[in-house]
Every structure is written in C-alpha cells, then in structure tokens.
Amino acid sequence: MPEEDRSAKVGGSADRSAIITGDSNTATITITNYYYRDTTVVPIESTDVSSENLVCPYRGLFHFGPDDAEFFFGREVFVEELFAATQNRNFIPVLGASGSGKSSVVLAGLVPKLQQSSHWKFTHFRPGSDPFHALALALVPLYTQNLDATDKIIQARKLSQSLGDAEISLADVFAQIHQNHPTDRVLLIADQFEEIYTLCADHKIRHSFLDSLLVSFQSSAYQSQYNHVLVATMRADFLGNALSYPAFGDVLKTDIKLRSMNHDELSQVIAKPAEKLGVTFEGGLVERILDDVEDEPGNLPLLEFALTELWKQRKGKQLTHAAYQHIGKVQGALARHADRNYGKLSAAQKEQVRRIFIQLVHPGEGTQDTRRVATKAELGEERWKLVKQLADDRLVVTSQNAANQETVEVVHEALIRNWEELGKWMKADRSFRAWQETLRFAMLQWQKMQRDEGALLRGAVLTEAEEKLKQRREELSKGEQEFIQASVALRQGSKQRIYLSLGGIGSILLLALGIWGWLNYTTSGQLTQIRWQLTNISQQITSPEYQSQAAVAFAKDENYDQALKLANQIQDSRYKARALSAIAQAIGKLKQPEKAAPLLENVIASANQIQDS
Structure with a gap:
C-alpha cells in the first residue's frame, strides 16, 4: 500500500486553498491565493505492512505548509520572534539564505500560531514580473466578495491598474477589506x-510598487496594533539590491534575519518528525547525519531531501546506516536522484531536458542564479509531455497561474546549486x-503597448536577434519569434518608404523651431525601444544613430548630465543636432529656459556644419 500523499492538489478554486493542519480537531486554515505544490509519492521499499501507510514527515525540496505544522521543528525561537513582531509592526521583512526555510517558518510556523491566537485572514502572493497584478490577485477575494472566477480576474486587472496608476492606495483597499471583515x-x-529584482525588469514599476507598499505599511509610534500586516520573505543575497532604494533600505534596518540552525535545532529537524510517528534512527545515525550537514542554512533543503529519500528506504520502523549510505548521504542524495532520472532518458530526450x-533558471547578475516560472505556451506541447515526467520524478513542479495557464518551475533552487549537469548547461548558455x-522584457512591453511598432527592435539589436532566431529558433517561444519577425518586417517595410531627410540648414532649423511639439509625438513604445537599445550601450556606442537614441532616452529619464555627455560624443552633425534638440525639449518642459536656450544654439551650430544634400 503506498504512502499517503498529504499535498493539497493544485486546482479547484482559483483564489484560495483550504489547508487542514495537524489532526482532525484543528481548525481549517485558509490562505487566499496560495497554491500548495503537488508531489508524486513513490511507495516505500519496506516489507513491514504495519509501517507502509505512515505519512512521510519530511518535505523533500518542498516548503512546509500549514498542514505540515505538526512535523515542523527547529524554528520555535524564530516563530516566537515573528509572532511578537506582528503585535506591534505592520511591515516585517524576513531575510535569509536560499534554502534557509523562510517560506516554511512563515507558513508552517507563524500562520498556525496566529490562527490559534486570534482572528486572522491570510493571503499570499509572489511578485513575479507584474507585482501590482500579483498583489491584486491576493487582495481581490477579500476586497470584493461574492464574485465568480471570471469576475475575480477582471477585478484583479482593474485593481492592478488602479494601484499602478496611483488612482487608489493600498490603504483604501485595506479599509474596504476591514469593512468586509x-x-x-x-x-x-x-x-x-x-x-521584484529577478523577474520585474522595469525599475520604475518596481519603485512604484515599493512606494505603494511603504506608504500603506508605515509603522507609527502612536499605534500598538495594526489591522493589516505584511510579511515579506527575501533572499539575503538581494539585500544590496534592496538597500540601493533608500526608502526600502530604511525598512530593512529592522528586518528579521533567519540565522543558521544550531546543533540542537538541527537534531530536532532530523529526529523529531520520525519520533512523532514511532520511527527510530539506528544508533549513531542522527550524529552521522549532523556531521554531514555543513554549517550553512542553504543546506537545509539537501538535508530534508536526504531524509525523505531515507524514509522511503526504512526497514520497518527504523532508519538505518546502510540505507543512508545507499542514498548518497546528505550532499549526494539530490544530485544522485537527478542523475538517476536523467540517465533513464534517450539522447533526444536529454537534449529536450x-x-x-x-x-527554468534566471541567470544572476552579481547574485546566485534563481529559479524561473515558465508556461506551457513557452515550452510547447511536445516538451510538456516531458515536463510531466520530470514532475513525476520530483525534479520540477507544475501548477497553474492566475490566468489558468499551466506553469513549471525547478522544484527548489538547491537543484540549481547542486546538480552538476545543470551547472554545466548554464555555464554554456x-x-x-x-x-x-x-x-522577453522588450517583447512584454511591446505586447502591453498593443504592439506599438515603436517598441520593435531596430539596428544592431535587431541584427543580433535575427542571428539568434536562425541559430536557436527551437529555444525561442512562439511569442519571441513573432516579436523578432515583426521587427524584421518593419525594417523591410521601412526601406520602401520615403523618409524626411534632415539635410540642409533649412530643415535642421525647422527641427529646432518645432522641437516643443516634436517630443510630444514620441510614443511610450519608442521610449521602450530606446531603453532596450541602452542595454547594449557599451558595445554599440560607436554608432551615431545609437548615440543619439541613447542621449534622448537619458534626457527623457531626466538624466541630463549623461544625455549631454553622449550627445557631445556624436561626430555626425545631423544626429548630434537631433539629440541636442531633444535634450533642450526635455529641459524646456521643466521650465528651465536658461539651460535649454544654449542647447538650441548648439543645434543651429550643428546645422551650419551640415552640407546640403
């Protein structure tokens, strides 16, 4: 008889998962917008029928959720610290290394404790690439009641737009939620x-989102308890990113850091869950496992995975040294598991894997690589069959997002760090x-702007994209291919049109005199295109057209020093005049004519250098 699968299945209600904690006498804990991960459980290799139906008290690479609270040990001190913080603070950042158990301590530690102590509503989100929308999905079920699934999606989009445009504040939303509850x-x-750093590429959206949270979750010396509390778990290696935005950095001065577990706490993590089910460790095995766990909080997933594999190898109600050796011990269990399942595949399947x-890996820039959520649409129908096999092997996790799209992600970042094969792939690619x-960021902006042609690729950036399309078409999604192809089509169409040439003094003076209206017709899509080109500025800066576009982009972002620096490097007078006039326009909008006027004089000077053509 196979072991009981304790995971709540993904699906059903789109906005809440009901999680039952512990025994049958415990109240139901409902966390809105929380999708508990599904896992396939393999039957144990035991001949003792009486022990076959024992649930596995370890969670492998999955975090502990509310229904795992009875088996969650080792973080009691930290849970008490978090609980105390919720009594007098309303923004609680929880920082720790990847794999240190941040999600588990909140979901399996803090949430059940709050449920027992008072009346709480719980809601959950991950920021993703569109943090306002992710937040709206978490709030709509509490904010607007009695909606069907379609209306909830519509309301989430409306709320996301209103929050992003600052039409309403989060304080208004929580006031309505409090009225409802x-x-x-x-x-x-x-x-x-x-x-918000790994998936949200637009820094303006990121800062606007942070501002919205910071304004709505301000602590006050005159208030001892808050109706709404935000707990944010974040990897400690992104602290530098967070501190670069001073307003957020101030909040992080009072963060709660998840430290490494001491010897006694780790011993509880190993022995206590099995002990609750009457299962024992062979003499000296707990100490042996403790010796193998390096003093790094990020190794907790490796420990949990090894214990889960060890559980499946138990003999009756005992966990043995021989079984521990067989699974590859703490450091080798995960890699061995991945290699074993990868080795079963054909050569063609291995390439697809x-x-x-x-x-499923987001390459880090000065930080460790992180996991990325991909959709079925990105990977394609054929690969999705293999994705399901990988999910059965517990190497990836499949779920659904708010738009009911099927998604997949690496089961845990420990796999990224510890599977040598994956490390080789990422090094090569x-x-x-x-x-x-x-x-993808440029493509998403193009899609958000109703496919504005101004957001399409141009110049050297488009040339590079064409090469990638030829070389690695199968690794680009249909959406990415379409974006590149649309850019190529625009360029080909442009060659057949007659463009206004700005040759001659008369034309350039018309440009100078008309600059007050010129920039007003520059679309947001064109601005996105310019920002896209800026990503490769260090490589492409020798092109006068590129220099001009980069200067304009910096001017629009009000970075006038950098804009002027780039404009003055332009050797081609036509492009230099265009850049300077755009900068003058941007400064003029700020009502600083004393700065704009000299720039217009430079435009005219550049015009004098242009020969009629």
Whole structure:
C-alpha cells in the first residue's frame, strides 16, 4: 500500500486553498491565493505492512505548509520572534539564505500560531514580473466578495491598474477589506520577494510598487496594533539590491534575519518528525547525519531531501546506516536522484531536458542564479509531455497561474546549486539566457503597448536577434519569434518608404523651431525601444544613430548630465543636432529656459556644419 500523499492538489478554486493542519480537531486554515505544490509519492521499499501507510514527515525540496505544522521543528525561537513582531509592526521583512526555510517558518510556523491566537485572514502572493497584478490577485477575494472566477480576474486587472496608476492606495483597499471583515486582522504574505529584482525588469514599476507598499505599511509610534500586516520573505543575497532604494533600505534596518540552525535545532529537524510517528534512527545515525550537514542554512533543503529519500528506504520502523549510505548521504542524495532520472532518458530526450531546464533558471547578475516560472505556451506541447515526467520524478513542479495557464518551475533552487549537469548547461548558455531575458522584457512591453511598432527592435539589436532566431529558433517561444519577425518586417517595410531627410540648414532649423511639439509625438513604445537599445550601450556606442537614441532616452529619464555627455560624443552633425534638440525639449518642459536656450544654439551650430544634400 503506498504512502499517503498529504499535498493539497493544485486546482479547484482559483483564489484560495483550504489547508487542514495537524489532526482532525484543528481548525481549517485558509490562505487566499496560495497554491500548495503537488508531489508524486513513490511507495516505500519496506516489507513491514504495519509501517507502509505512515505519512512521510519530511518535505523533500518542498516548503512546509500549514498542514505540515505538526512535523515542523527547529524554528520555535524564530516563530516566537515573528509572532511578537506582528503585535506591534505592520511591515516585517524576513531575510535569509536560499534554502534557509523562510517560506516554511512563515507558513508552517507563524500562520498556525496566529490562527490559534486570534482572528486572522491570510493571503499570499509572489511578485513575479507584474507585482501590482500579483498583489491584486491576493487582495481581490477579500476586497470584493461574492464574485465568480471570471469576475475575480477582471477585478484583479482593474485593481492592478488602479494601484499602478496611483488612482487608489493600498490603504483604501485595506479599509474596504476591514469593512468586509471587521473582526479580523489580515496577514499579507509576500513570498520570494526577491522576484521584484529577478523577474520585474522595469525599475520604475518596481519603485512604484515599493512606494505603494511603504506608504500603506508605515509603522507609527502612536499605534500598538495594526489591522493589516505584511510579511515579506527575501533572499539575503538581494539585500544590496534592496538597500540601493533608500526608502526600502530604511525598512530593512529592522528586518528579521533567519540565522543558521544550531546543533540542537538541527537534531530536532532530523529526529523529531520520525519520533512523532514511532520511527527510530539506528544508533549513531542522527550524529552521522549532523556531521554531514555543513554549517550553512542553504543546506537545509539537501538535508530534508536526504531524509525523505531515507524514509522511503526504512526497514520497518527504523532508519538505518546502510540505507543512508545507499542514498548518497546528505550532499549526494539530490544530485544522485537527478542523475538517476536523467540517465533513464534517450539522447533526444536529454537534449529536450537541457532546453527545458535552462528556461527554468534566471541567470544572476552579481547574485546566485534563481529559479524561473515558465508556461506551457513557452515550452510547447511536445516538451510538456516531458515536463510531466520530470514532475513525476520530483525534479520540477507544475501548477497553474492566475490566468489558468499551466506553469513549471525547478522544484527548489538547491537543484540549481547542486546538480552538476545543470551547472554545466548554464555555464554554456549563460550569455544566451541573459540575452533572452532582455528580449522577453522588450517583447512584454511591446505586447502591453498593443504592439506599438515603436517598441520593435531596430539596428544592431535587431541584427543580433535575427542571428539568434536562425541559430536557436527551437529555444525561442512562439511569442519571441513573432516579436523578432515583426521587427524584421518593419525594417523591410521601412526601406520602401520615403523618409524626411534632415539635410540642409533649412530643415535642421525647422527641427529646432518645432522641437516643443516634436517630443510630444514620441510614443511610450519608442521610449521602450530606446531603453532596450541602452542595454547594449557599451558595445554599440560607436554608432551615431545609437548615440543619439541613447542621449534622448537619458534626457527623457531626466538624466541630463549623461544625455549631454553622449550627445557631445556624436561626430555626425545631423544626429548630434537631433539629440541636442531633444535634450533642450526635455529641459524646456521643466521650465528651465536658461539651460535649454544654449542647447538650441548648439543645434543651429550643428546645422551650419551640415552640407546640403
């Protein structure tokens, strides 16, 4: 008889998962917008029938959730610290290394404790690439009641837009939620908060989102308890990114850091869950495992995975040294598991698995690589069959996002760090993946702007994209291919049109005199295109057209020093005049004619250098 699968299945209600904690007498804990991961459980290799139906008290590479609380040990001190913080603070950043158990301590430690102590509503989100929308999905079920699934999606999009445009504040939203639930406090769980740096590429959206949170979750010396509390878990290696935005950095001065477990706490993690089920460790095995666990919080997933594999190898109600040796011990269990399942595949399947996995890793820039969520549409129908097999092997996790799209991600970042094969793939394809992530950001902006042709690729950037399309078409999604092809089509169409030539003094003076209206007709899509080109500025800066566009982009971002620096480097007078006039226009909008006027004089001077053509 196979072991009981304790995981709540993904699916059903799109906005809440009901999680039952512990025994049958415990109240139901409902976390809105929380999708608990599904896992396939393999039957144990035991001949003792009486022990076959024991649930596995270890979670492998999955975090502990509310229904795992009875088996969650070793973090009691930290849970108490978090609980105390919720009584007098309303923004609680929780920082720790990848794999240190940040999600588990909130979901399996803090949430059940709050549920027992008072009346709370819990809601959960991960920022993803569109943090306002992710937040709206978490709030709509509490904010607007009695909606069907379609209306919830519509309301989430409306709320996301209103929050992003600052038409309403989060304080307004929580005031309505409190009106709907007057006797409850609300815990908003922002899990994997580092996604605002790894997945949200637009720094203006990121800063606007942070500002929205910071304004709505301000602590006050005159208030001892808050109706709504935000707990944000974030990897400690992104602290530098966070501190670069001073307003957020101030909040992080009072963060709660998840330290490494001491010897006694790790011993509880190993022995206590099995002890609750009457299962023992062979003499000296707990100490042996402790010796093998290096003093790094990020090794907890490796420990949990090894214990899960060890559990499946138990003999009756005992865990043995021989079984521990067989699984490869703590450091080798995960890699051995991945290698074993990868080794079963054909050569063609192995190549497809490589392509799948590099899409599930976001290449770090000065930080460790992180996992990335990919959709079925990105990977394609054929690869999705293999994705399901990888999910059965517990190497990836499949789920659904808010738009009911099927998604997949690496089961845990420990796999990224510890599976040698995946490390080799990322080393070989790092530059391609970094380029692809930049392409995706530009594509998403194009799609958001109703496919404005101004957001399409141009120049050297388009040339590079064409080469990538020829070389690695199968590794680009249909959407990415379409984006590149649309850019190529625009360029080909442009060659057949007659463009206004700015040759001659008369034309350039018309440009100078008309600059006050010229920039007003520059679309947001064109601005996105310019920003896209700026990503490769260090390589392409010798092109006068490129220099001009870069200067204009900096001017629009009000970085006038950099804009002027670039404009003055332009050797071609036509492009230099265009850049200077655009900068003058931007400064003119700020009502600084004393700065704009000299720039217009430079435009005229540049015009004098242009020969009629």
